[in-house]
Amino acid sequence: MEHLLTQSFLTALLFYSVTAGVPLLLAGLGEQISEKAGVLNIGIEGMMLFGAYTGFLSAYYSGSFGLGFLGGGLGGAVVAAIVMLLCIHFGLNQIVVGIALTIGAEGLTALMYYFQFGREHPNLAAPPVLGIPGLSAIPVIGPGLFNHNAIVYLAVILVGVLAWLFRSTYVGLNLEAAGAKPAALDAAGVSVVKTRSYAVLSTGFLTGIGGAYMANVGAGLFVPFMTGGAGFMGIVLAMLARGKPIWVLLGAALFGASLSMTTALQVAGVNVPTDVVQMLPFAMVMLVLVIFARHSVLPPALGLPYVRGDRG
Amino acid sequence: MSAETGAGALSSRLPGGERLREARDVALRVLIPVFLALVIGGVILLILGKDPLAYYGYVLRRGLLTWSGLQETFTRMAPLLLIASGLIVAFRAGIWNLGGDGQFLLAAVITAALGPVLVGILPTAAVLIACMLASILVGAAWSLIPAILKARYGVNEIITSLMMSFLGTSFANVLIKLLFWDPGTTVPQTRMLPVPDRLPPIPSTTIHSGVIIGVVVVVLVHLMMTRTAFGLKLQVVGANPAAAVHAGLNVGWLTIATFALSAGLIGLAGSVEILGVWGTVRADWNPAFGLLVVPLVFLARFNGYGVIGFTLFFSALMIGGDSAARRVGVPQHFVLVLVGLLLLFLAVVEYLDHLRRKRLTT
Numbered sequence: 001m002e003h004l005l006t007q008s009f010l011t012a013l014l015f016y017s018v019t020a021g022v023p024l025l026l027a028g029l030g031e032q033i034s035e036k037a038g039v040l041n042i043g044i045e046g047m048m049l050f051g052a053y054t055g056f057l058s059a060y061y062s063g064s065f066g067l068g069f070l071g072g073g074l075g076g077a078v079v080a081a082i083v084m085l086l087c088i089h090f091g092l093n094q095i096v097v098g099i100a101l102t103i104g105a106e107g108l109t110a111l112m113y114y115f116q117f118g119r120e121h122p123n124l125a126a127p128p129v130l131g132i133p134g135l136s137a138i139p140v141i142g143p144g145l146f147n148h149n150a151i152v153y154l155a156v157i158l159v160g161v162l163a164w165l166f167r168s169t170y171v172g173l174n175l176e177a178a179g180a181k182p183a184a185l186d187a188a189g190v191s192v193v194k195t196r197s198y199a200v201l202s203t204g205f206l207t208g209i210g211g212a213y214m215a216n217v218g219a220g221l222f223v224p225f226m227t228g229g230a231g232f233m234g235i236v237l238a239m240l241a242r243g244k245p246i247w248v249l250l251g252a253a254l255f256g257a258s259l260s261m262t263t264a265l266q267v268a269g270v271n272v273p274t275d276v277v278q279m280l281p282f283a284m285v286m287l288v289l290v291i292f293a294r295h296s297v298l299p300p301a302l303g304l305p306y307v308r309g310d311r312g
Numbered sequence: 313m314s315a316e317t318g319a320g321a322l323s324s325r326l327p328g329g330e331r332l333r334e335a336r337d338v339a340l341r342v343l344i345p346v347f348l349a350l351v352i353g354g355v356i357l358l359i360l361g362k363d364p365l366a367y368y369g370y371v372l373r374r375g376l377l378t379w380s381g382l383q384e385t386f387t388r389m390a391p392l393l394l395i396a397s398g399l400i401v402a403f404r405a406g407i408w409n410l411g412g413d414g415q416f417l418l419a420a421v422i423t424a425a426l427g428p429v430l431v432g433i434l435p436t437a438a439v440l441i442a443c444m445l446a447s448i449l450v451g452a453a454w455s456l457i458p459a460i461l462k463a464r465y466g467v468n469e470i471i472t473s474l475m476m477s478f479l480g481t482s483f484a485n486v487l488i489k490l491l492f493w494d495p496g497t498t499v500p501q502t503r504m505l506p507v508p509d510r511l512p513p514i515p516s517t518t519i520h521s522g523v524i525i526g527v528v529v530v531v532l533v534h535l536m537m538t539r540t541a542f543g544l545k546l547q548v549v550g551a552n553p554a555a556a557v558h559a560g561l562n563v564g565w566l567t568i569a570t571f572a573l574s575a576g577l578i579g580l581a582g583s584v585e586i587l588g589v590w591g592t593v594r595a596d597w598n599p600a601f602g603l604l605v606v607p608l609v610f611l612a613r614f615n616g617y618g619v620i621g622f623t624l625f626f627s628a629l630m631i632g633g634d635s636a637a638r639r640v641g642v643p644q645h646f647v648l649v650l651v652g653l654l655l656l657f658l659a660v661v662e663y664l665d666h667l668r669r670k671r672l673t674t
Contacts, residue, residue, distance in 0.1 A: 008649070011368060038606050040468075042470060053370050055447075072500070073451045080588045086656075086659065086660065090660075090663055091663070092659045092660065092662075093662075094664050095408065095470065096655055096659045097655075097656065097657070097659055098601065099410070099606060099655060100607075100654075100656040100659065101652065101656070102652075102653020103604075103648055103651050103652040103655065104648070104649060104651075104656065106645075106648050106652075106657075107645045107646065107647070107648025107649035107650075107651070107652055108356075108648075108649050108652075109651060110645035110648070111356075111360070111642075111643060111645045111646055112360070112645070113644065114643050115361075117639075185339055186428075191601070200606075224478055224645070228478070229474065232471060232474050232475065235471050236471055236475070236487070239467075239468065239471065261591065261663030262452075273486065273489055273490065275482045275483075275484075275485040275486045275489060275595075278482040278485055279482040279486065280482055281313070282475050282476075282478045282479040283479060284477065285475050286457060286472070286475055289461060289467060289471075289472060289475075290457065290461065293465040293466075293467045294465045295362055
């Protein structure tokens, strides 16, 4: 047990919790925007994986991590555009389309990656790191929390920005109305379809960046099927956060910590079968769901297409 | 989800011309998505520099037109049919059980662990039955938490069953490595079930009898869902939960029963695959059939007889695709792309059909 309290283990645990948590945070925040607007975005896993793929390609060919994140965001947004077209404009079943996109993205990215790189897995260089002056010098916490790629700090700042957006702006109000009472929003002269479209595209963009982060920073390379349920965890985060971005952040930290256990224990030289540790994040998700299930709240019009003139 | 339960009964009462048109509509709604998926898939192959006609031709020959390929295809149908019957139960009751992979694998591991232990004690038939019953229970047990969360608190079962699936996949590996590892092997795997104690093959073929179990179960499930009071209750829950509560049905218990039955059947699929084909489970083995069967069940519109046909088509695609991966150089992942496209076009065609009907009625 004394392994667990060494400085290097705690630093590694914090550091990898952030690395594993950031994709969850971005996916969770993205899903929160969609769910607020009444769209159940089951395809988020596909968006994340596609973002990981396009993000990796952008960074690999341009050599720039910034362009990598942009490419990932755009890749996620492309998948989201399909959801927008089929589910929001045409009102197709959101669950069927979501599953289709997830399966399709899994197959397509694995296939294209195979044709581009065969069985080789080219690595990216180490990502640029921005140490926060002062804070990054604190032992354990400094290298663990304040010595990351700039996108990490942006993601945390986004939590505050979204909280403000949801609470104090018309944009937030429109989103909430699109999910709670779309007909009222329509009556107020705001297009439900447009509001939901922007929401879904933002989801795709944020989730895609999360995927790119997972590939480019977390792993340093793209591996087929690499998201492994992280997108679905984003849905859980959004479900439990009840519309509050800060809860997405706390949940992402918790799930990120469980995900990072594998790496951190390896760093500390503790020999636990990886399969046991791999169960941890999902066990944690189920535990949290069991404990907080009765408190999870979803908008009334979630998953329902809006048809003007229909009751509802 | 709209279960077209009365479609058969309805069309038999329609006049001749109407019935013909109805049959043509159903055929189109099924064939158009399949056709579009194959075409777009072909375009993707072209972009990747492969000849789609050569690929599809090879898959067809290998999966259906050679005797050995056809036998493999029939063998593959066994687990897919059982998973499909599990999904029919759930989908008709309006429940999304997407945790199939975890339920399948855990049941497979329990079968592989139990089988070799029982072989010395019980006669073969009893071993097989005991393994299958145990696997049904394991599958059902693994669905209990999502079922209760859905029944009590209305927690979205898509997410919970998926999470349990990821959990189950890792748990299956833990069981193999920590409990059931055959000490005689270097790679972690369970003890091998001797071939004479497995499901017997259909005489003068290599197809194991599990495919018969699959066909029988899928027909029984179809009859249960369409011809019994229990099935009708589930369909009412699926069509309109609020109305079901109003009609005095105990929706909570029906939800849990649906989940248990669905997951139990998927567990049986895992058991049959082990008892018929592999005889053991290796660590990290995961055929991931769960989500692949979803579009087949939709294509068949939750109809058990339809599922048999689509499973044959899809098994041939998988078996042919398997060897095409080696021969034509197109990896198996292409089948995933086809499945995704199929689901997508299915939803689109359904929508267009819905529009057309609305135009006709108004």
